[in-house]
Amino acid sequence: MIELLWLIPLLPLLGFAINGLLGPRWLSTRAIGGVACAAVLIAFLVSLGAVFGLGHLDATAEAGRPGMAVDLEAHRATLTLWPWLLLGKNAAGVDLRVDWAYALDPLSAIMLLVVTGVGSLIHIYAIGYMAHEPKPDFARFFAYLNLFMAMMLTLVLGATLPVVFVGWEGVGLCSYLLIGFYYDRMFDEETRMSCADAGRKAFITNRVGDLGFMLGMLLLLSATGTLDIQGILAKVGGLPVGVCTAAALLLFIGACGKSAQIPLFVWLPDAMAGPTPVSALIHAATMVTAGVYVICRMAPLYLHAPTAMLVVAIVGGATALFAASIGLCQNDIKKVLAYSTVSQLGTMMLGAGVGAFGAGVFHLMTHAFFKALLFLGAGSVIHALSGEQDIRKMGGLGRHIPWTYATFTVAWLAICGIFPFAGFFSKDDILWGAWQRSLLLWAMGAGGAFLTAFYMTRLYIMVFWGKERFGHEARHHLHESPRLMIVPLAVLAVLSFVGGWVGIPSSISPGVPNFLERFLAPVFEAHGAGVVLQPAEHSPGLEVGLMVVSMLIALFGIFLAWVFYDRRPEIPVRLAESASGLYRVLLHKFYVDELYGKVVLAPYYALCRASAWFDRYVVDGAVNAAGYLTLGTSYASVGFDSYVVDGLVNLAGYTVRGVSWIFRKLQTGIVQSYATAMVFGIFVLVSVYLLALRH
């Protein structure tokens, strides 16, 4: 089925076309949901088939379809569909061309299954969640969601950087459209931010990163003469380290935007303005991991640029710690999860930065499961409480929505990293990688994990345990979500539980090799990269010891939160009072938005105002001056015309009339006067003749 690779992004695109064109007017709500889910589910099945085909890859696959190329060593099938951009020859005489091509290898296979699998579940969930929307909005929502799937799959499968970039921009667009889905509603009353503003913020912040991605792409093009990903990676070994570092850092700027790393993370918390399934699909499970994916995809490039890797690791670790500390004091259930996502993405970046690409991808996968589950669970809670998002107005919900409670518990344990839930294995894989690099990086990751355990437990307790703090009205409407929403929760809960078992390190299960590591090895060891990456000195005892330590850290975080928010609720209050400065800083998210407002936006607005002033007074002034000048000239011209030219013409007329007046008076009309004149004339003529001429 690997030859049907081209079908995978096409199916959701078809769903987008059907729902977008026909949905609002011609299809029923049921049909809209059916089309959208079918498109993604079939894509998931085709993906399963394709990945299965990848597992049994042999040379015969090449015969399956023209344009199919198989690389058995790297375990990769590339399907070239058509030549896309033919750029001619460059200065060196190399023919530059970009194909529209898809590639399936273990890395894209994992992404493919995560995106289509989690995507399918969220699509199904969304039918229930969005059921109360009016039909045109319902159709619009699913059209956008399907378009997002198509773009995300293009990103994942793209075999050339421009194809990846198309997907990259496409998911950014869909993210913008879906964040601003309730474009006429207010998102944040305090800062007067509408949902449309939140969408714009996400889009523009991503634009900064996309510029980096674009520049990195162009730098690689000029350095290697190709945009084919494998073609580039095959040549990075011959490039100067400086070029590699520059390209890697530029691509990392792009990844920072998409994956919400410092300093471009500010858009993700506000992206929660979108409907909750969108937060789950785009802003937790799939799109935001695209940055991590691209870095892992370009792993050989990064391995040739150690400085860039160090930057990735430090930024990732710092983001993990920073975002987690903000998460401690947030009161909006989705905001907590958003900062948690930023923090977890930082952890993945940390993994990629220390060279543990496999661990990064592993965490990407498990995170997709449990964070999607957390968001969907949060959506279920919000749904149950008729739209309430403030966790201070929740509490004691465990009794009322048992399914949500149970699945949320699994996700909570998974994100805290408790053995044997999924998050445990992936997080410890990253921490192990970080430990091998430096103690500081490990401490950053472990600190992030501690804070994560703390704030997730706080969230969990405040939502599901303790006193019921919601009002009578909310209590009256309180209900468990419909089955359509519960089933995806249950499936994701199972995945959050067992999902980590594909990457059980051999140190705790001697004899059983790490399946995921072996599966991904051909990708990260390609192009001689495995030689560059120092093989880790393997000491199973140390690895197990670190696991125990990190688990104890997580348990301590949980215990502390339990004491703070369940046993002795007065402690956090007193703590907030005694360290009110720190508390305020955390509550206001380190004033990053305010800082950006002062440092970036204020000068920008000032520039805008200056430009507007320049436009209004200088440019418009010049234009108006030209206008007035023309007007003045025309007035002068009119004056000259009507007084000088017309005057001359009239003068000629008046002269003729005046002269003719004299002659006219001779014509009396009385015949006798003419006769008199005639007689007088004859008299004169005869007189002259007689007097003067007759001699």
Added chain:
Amino acid sequence: MPVPATHLLVFSLLLFSIGMLGVLTRRNAIIILMSIELMMNAANINFITFSRQLNNLTGQVFSVFTIAVAAGEVAVGLAVVLALFRNRDTIYVDQVHIMKG
């Protein structure tokens, strides 16, 4: 004794002058026509006088032609006056000055 030519010429001159004065001073178109007749007849007398004086019959023949032409002229002139009267209710020439500039 035959009448000397000078007398005839003076007579003719007087007659022509009377006719000319009539043409120049009278307002009535019919009288003007009559004055024109006088002037023409003065001219005829001139022709005949010189015809007798020079023993040449051409002048007398010419005067017969002139009388014939004068008869036609009067016919046309009276027709014009009649048409004028019909259109303008007047035969005073000073009241008909539509060709005034």
